[in-house]
Amino acid sequence: MISFQQSEKEAVYKAIFNRRDIRQFLRDPIPEEAIYRILEAAHAAPSVGFMQPWNFIIIDSDEKKERLAWAAEKERKALAIHYEGERETKFLSLKVEGLKDAPITICVTCDPTRGGNHVLGRNSIPETDIMSTSCAIQNMWLAAFVEGIAMGWVSFYKKSDVRDILNIPPHIEPVALLSLGYTEDYPKQPILETANWEKRQDLTTLIFDNEWGIAKKNKISENKEAQLK
Numbered sequence: 001m002i003s004f005q006q007s008e009k010e011a012v013y014k015a016i017f018n019r020r021d022i023r024q025f026l027r028d029p030i031p032e033e034a035i036y037r038i039l040e041a042a043h044a045a046p047s048v049g050f051m052q053p054w055n056f057i058i059i060d061s062d063e064k065k066e067r068l069a070w071a072a073e074k075e076r077k078a079l080a081i082h083y084e085g086e087r088e089t090k091f092l093s094l095k096v097e098g099l100k101d102a103p104i105t106i107c108v109t110c111d112p113t114r115g116g117n118h119v120l121g122r123n124s125i126p127e128t129d130i131m132s133t134s135c136a137i138q139n140m141w142l143a144a145f146v147e148g149i150a151m152g153w154v155s156f157y158k159k160s161d162v163r164d165i166l167n168i169p170p171h172i173e174p175v176a177l178l179s180l181g182y183t184e185d186y187p188k189q190p191i192l193e194t195a196n197w198e199k200r201q202d203l204t205t206l207i208f209d210n211e212w213g214i215a216k217k218n219k220i221s222e223n224k225e226a227q228l229k
């Protein structure tokens, strides 16, 4: 196994902890080589049975971007009925302009038929193809971050709209619309945390000991308890 120098370890964690979901982009173009490196990172992701179910549609046409923004806006308004009062206002203020402003949006798709009927490991849990595609997306997010490029994930859309706009066949899943570009404002905290929508949960409450619901005692949680006493 490759061993890491301390500074290299720190660099990996720096990317993991500081990567953010970004909504606001400058219109400046991104170098094509950087996009290619980001897609190579995606393509290096793990996948069930090594099926590599992903494709990447690179969208830089203003007409397509406008239509995607329309589809996302329509869905955002439709979803707003699930929220009331302050939450509704906050939900409606989530921006979809990123889709129009960012120089490119990449639609990442998943082909469930790739590799035929019997992909190793996918027989028991069919969603493992989408899980594999999500691993590719996270690699893109981290690679974009180290390239100094911001990325935002938009999932408010009806798949049928996105299939129509991008001419995607019915058996292919449009998993994500990812806007990429430079930004002036790369936040330290998740935007939804700053907007008081949600806080990061305490990791120690999420780790169980041998069985569901049994808190795992470890040095970190014990120290926390001691501090509270």
Ligand SMILES: Cc1cc2nc3c(=O)[nH]c(=O)nc-3n(C[C@H](O)[C@H](O)[C@H](O)COP(=O)(O)O)c2cc1C
Pocket (backbone or CB within 6 Å): 019, 020, 021, 022, 023, 094, 153, 154, 155, 156, 189, 190, 191, 192, 193
């Ligand atoms: C599967 C998935 C779908 C998401 N869809 C949206 C979306 O439609 N709109 C949006 O504003 N953010 C979306 N996000 C971004 C999350 O809101 C964001 O990751 C979360 O608030 C944590 O912030 P961070 O990524 O900056 O750590 C999505 C993230 C994931 C993983």
